[in-house]
Amino acid sequence: MRVEKLETWDSFFKENLNCVLKTDTGKFVYLRAKDQVIRSYIETLPIYEASNLPDGISTWIMYSHSDGVVKFAAIKVQSAFEVGTSHKILAMRVSAQKIHGAGEMLKQDRSVKFNTQSGTYTHEWISSKMRKSKCSGEELEDIIKIKVSEFLKIYSLSFSYDTFITKNIPVTNIEITRLRNAGFIVEDFEDMATCKSSLKTSIAQRHGAKRTRRMRRKKTRKMKKVFSFF
Numbered sequence: 001m002r003v004e005k006l007e008t009w010d011s012f013f014k015e016n017l018n019c020v021l022k023t024d025t026g027k028f029v030y031l032r033a034k035d036q037v038i039r040s041y042i043e044t045l046p047i048y049e050a051s052n053l054p055d056g057i058s059t060w061i062m063y064s065h066s067d068g069v070v071k072f073a074a075i076k077v078q079s080a081f082e083v084g085t086s087h088k089i090l091a092m093r094v095s096a097q098k099i100h101g102a103g104e105m106l107k108q109d110r111s112v113k114f115n116t117q118s119g120t121y122t123h124e125w126i127s128s129k130m131r132k133s134k135c136s137g138e139e140l141e142d143i144i145k146i147k148v149s150e151f152l153k154i155y156s157l158s159f160s161y162d163t164f165i166t167k168n169i170p171v172t173n174i175e176i177t178r179l180r181n182a183g184f185i186v187e188d189f190e191d192m193a194t195c196k197s198s199l200k201t202s203i204a205q206r207h208g209a210k211r212t213r214r215m216r217r218k219k220t221r222k223m224k225k226v227f228s229f230f
Contacts, residue, residue: 012038013083017167019195021080024170027188028195031081032202037183042084044182047093048074050151053107057164059085060105060114061121062147063096070100072151077104078175080167087120099125101144104164105152112155116144117163 018030033041048054050072059082060074073094077085087102102118116122126140149157176186185202189195 012042012086012089013081017080018199019189019192021167021169021171023176023188024172025188027190028192029171029176029186029188030195030199031083031179031184031186032199032206033179033182033184038084041179041182041184042089042093045075045084047090048076050074051154053105053112053155055107055109057169058105058107059087059090059102059118059165060148061087061090061094061096061102061118062100062144062151063091063094064098064100065095066097070147072148074105077165077169079169079171080165081171082165083175083179087118091121101125101148103144103148106160106164107155110155111158112152113158113160113164114148114152115160115163116141116148 019028021029023029054076057077058074062070062072064070075085075090099121102121103116105112105114179186
């Protein structure tokens with residue numbers, strides 16, 4: 001599957017999970033950041049090859065460039081916010097031109113459990129191939145399993161049909177500290193209602209500030225037009 005050019009960073013963390021996810025102390029949390037902050041933070045996240053995978057949950061892709069050589073890349077997931085760890089971001093960061101499979105994995109020591117859960121790539125690829133061939137979805141998924149197993153053969157492998165990235169994964173204090181240090185606004189609250197109210201106020205203030213800046217620029221343009229004879 002060819003990789004589409006990414007025009008925005010809007011979906012580079014799951015904003016819809018604001019005030020849904022909880023910290024490891026049970027508080028509801030939201031996070032916000034300017035585009036440039038997100039961009040800078042994402043570039044600091046390490047990308048792993050099959051030989052040096054970190055323990056924990058990661059997203060993975062198999063990809064190729066114009067030379068057609070299929071490669072493997074993974075990036076560690078900290079929480080269900082998936083800040084900078086979606087398959088699209090990973091594909092963009094390795095400059096992938098084609099995706100040959102994608103999913104999630106859970107590594108512990110020398111054991112790796114993996115799946116092919118990726119609505120962006122795997123499911124779309126299987127759907128498109130089923131329309132053009134006589135293969136079933138299960139047969140096409142097996143092709144991906146075999147290919148990724150070749151990259152991960154140094155580990156003890158098992159396959160899972162379940163997703164590993166769930167809302168039950170807490171947003172740890174380590175992740176919160178890292179995000180704040182990077183410039184994210186991260187707030188936590190005892191209850192969901194207070195969290196949502198604070199988030200709504202924060203968004204309104206941001207939009208109000210944007211409107212003010214637009215009005216100032218508009219006023220400046222008018223002044224320049226009025227005094228253009230100087």
